[in-house]
Amino acid sequence: MFPHERSLVARLKDEPFALIGINSDKDLEKVAELNTKESITWRSFWNGPDGTGGPISKRWGVTGWPTLYLIDAKGKIRHKFTGNPGDEKLDALIDALVQEAKQATAGH
Amino acid sequence: MLSLQCLFLFALLGGIAGSPPPDPVPILRLPETPEELKLEIEAAAKSAEIDEPQALAFAARAVAMGKAGKNAATRVGALDAALRIPLRKKSADLAAQRDVLWDLVIEEDAQEGVLLAPLVARNLKDEARLEKLRKKTKAPELKATFAYMDLLPQINKRDRNEQETKDLIAAIEKLKKEHGSVADPMRKQTWAETCDGVLFPIQKLAIGMEVPDIEGKDTAGVAFKLSDYRGKVVLLDFWGHW
Numbered sequence: 001m002f003p004h005e006r007s008l009v010a011r012l013k014d015e016p017f018a019l020i021g022i023n024s025d026k027d028l029e030k031v032a033e034l035n036t037k038e039s040i041t042w043r044s045f046w047n048g049p050d051g052t053g054g055p056i057s058k059r060w061g062v063t064g065w066p067t068l069y070l071i072d073a074k075g076k077i078r079h080k081f082t083g084n085p086g087d088e089k090l091d092a093l094i095d096a097l098v099q100e101a102k103q104a105t106a107g108h
Numbered sequence: 109m110l111s112l113q114c115l116f117l118f119a120l121l122g123g124i125a126g127s128p129p130p131d132p133v134p135i136l137r138l139p140e141t142p143e144e145l146k147l148e149i150e151a152a153a154k155s156a157e158i159d160e161p162q163a164l165a166f167a168a169r170a171v172a173m174g175k176a177g178k179n180a181a182t183r184v185g186a187l188d189a190a191l192r193i194p195l196r197k198k199s200a201d202l203a204a205q206r207d208v209l210w211d212l213v214i215e216e217d218a219q220e221g222v223l224l225a226p227l228v229a230r231n232l233k234d235e236a237r238l239e240k241l242r243k244k245t246k247a248p249e250l251k252a253t254f255a256y257m258d259l260l261p262q263i264n265k266r267d268r269n270e271q272e273t274k275d276l277i278a279a280i281e282k283l284k285k286e287h288g289s290v291a292d293p294m295r296k297q298t299w300a301e302t303c304d305g306v307l308f309p310i311q312k313l314a315i316g317m318e319v320p321d322i323e324g325k326d327t328a329g330v331a332f333k334l335s336d337y338r339g340k341v342v343l344l345d346f347w348g349h350w
Contacts, residue, residue: 001347008343016340023327024348031327034349043332044347045324052348056322061309062346063264069344071319075335080315082266090343097341 002038004087016101026051073101142185153194163195167205174209180217187213188227210237221247226294228253252287252299
């Protein structure tokens with residue numbers, strides 16, 4: 001997913017959009033190293049030393065990776081995917097919500 | 109050749125220098141514990157894939173241990189060890205060995221809820237055996253575990269419609285009411301807490317709900333909240349480098 005996420009973040013860098021991760025790797029030092037290597041620039045919560053068994057994924061009942069939630073600008077959960085839904089589909093859904101957010105701001 | 113035989117005879121008769129032969133050292137071997145067997149199985153599986161003869165040898169030791177076991181912990185531990193033997197191919201012989209232990213445990217230890225609940229939760233595929241145990245047990249920890257097991261297909265379902273969601277929430281609430289004060293030994297908490305944990309994603313993370321906040325630290329150690337990003341569309345991604 002990384003290449004698509006990189007381009008997504010680059011494409012929407014001036015839009016009301018953020019990619020936020022819940023990194024579920026056990027070894028935090030390795031994460032820093034690999035983030036640099038893979039040019040991962042977006043921010044992630046760290047799920048703790050238990051990795052996929054960490055507190056955030058446990059509380060959220062996540063049992064598959066990746067799990068994605070798409071949240072609108074008002075903080076409502078709009079879409080949820082276990083597994084990658086496909087780049088084009090994800091792009092279209094995000095773009096629609098970004099448009100919605102911009103229209104809401106313009107209307108105020 | 110002759111001299112060698114002589115030497116052997118000498119040694120047998122008490123040695124050349126006439127010193128008495130050393131007393132045989134008695135071999136003091138404590139009986140193997142289920143934990144030792146589990147560790148050995150785990151180590152063997154790590155170094156190479158376990159084949160059937162190896163699996164059956166482990167199972168035989170578990171059966172011997174279970175049969176000789178004078179307490180529930182040893183018998184249940186032996187069954188647990190037998191169930192942890194990772195053999196990829198199906199083996200009727202291994203299944204038969206496991207059945208011997210299942211029968212033993214169901215016969216002797218069906219009321220040992222704290223010991224058996226985690227084992228049941230880890231071996232849900234053993235349906236026939238679990239049904240037998242379910243009929244026999246009165247242990248509250250097992251009653252709660254079985255009640256939860258009945259809800260698992262619905263809990264694990266990815267897409268639930270509104271009615272299914274309502275029904276599931278009601279069923280979990282009922283489980284909480286009936287078994288809430290009982291211990292959930294596998295998760296080391298009460299069933300009330302387990303139920304709350306199961307309810308959270310169903311009730312709070314449905315499409316259309318306001319997203320629950322997440323507070324934590326980022327991978328650089330800086331504290332932040334998901335709600336810091338309110339006003340932006342957020343793609344929240346549970347991911348890892350693996």
